[in-house]
Amino acid sequence: MDSKTFDKLISLGFDEKDTMPRFVDDKEFYLSCLSSFIEETDLSFLKQAFEHSDTENAFQHLHALKGVVGNLGLGRMYEDVCVSLEKLRKGNVAGWKKDFAKIEADFQKIKALS
Template identity: 30%
Template sequence: MEHVMLTKLREAGCDMDGTLERFMNNEMLCMKFLRKFPEDTTFGEMQKAFAQGDAEEFFKAAHTMKGVSGNLGLSCLYDEMQPAVEKGRRGELPSREDMDEIKKQYDQIIKIITENE
């Protein structure tokens, strides 16, 4: 029986089927890595760089966050991260609205993970 967290992440638009496949259908291993996601400091680093107007540091953190979210199948966050990473690659920062949407997706994922351990 699938863990509630995976079901809720799937309902939020995350690709848990692809994630489970990457983890050789080992649900326990997949869950182990998903539970570590809220401990990752990259999102905070990205927000700090954005607040400071540091496009270079923003790009580094955003690129990392995009990669982590992609590897974990957190598609709803990954999809929001893509345009921000592209702007960062050009030395630009995303808009406040873009950051608000990224944070909304991030917060939704963190809530699902922390409330469904």
């Protein structure tokens, strides 16, 4: 990843102004953290929890994902994760496939940057 990655990230909802202070305004450090996120994130556990109506595990996976994407400033993905998380908080699992598809699409767009 290079500095052009930041231009692409902005098109995916990245807020550089609010996010970069968390990374001491060090773009290399940020890109290293983003690369780790891309390499280590496996959404299959979230999908499996939804498929088995395991709302507790789905909630835990979503909550952890929310924290990471929030800290990385990945705005669009963060918003989609929050929508799904709020539905689960209310016990609503209807439409999980659509919600998961959005989250997965967000992740694939971010992953394509690497």
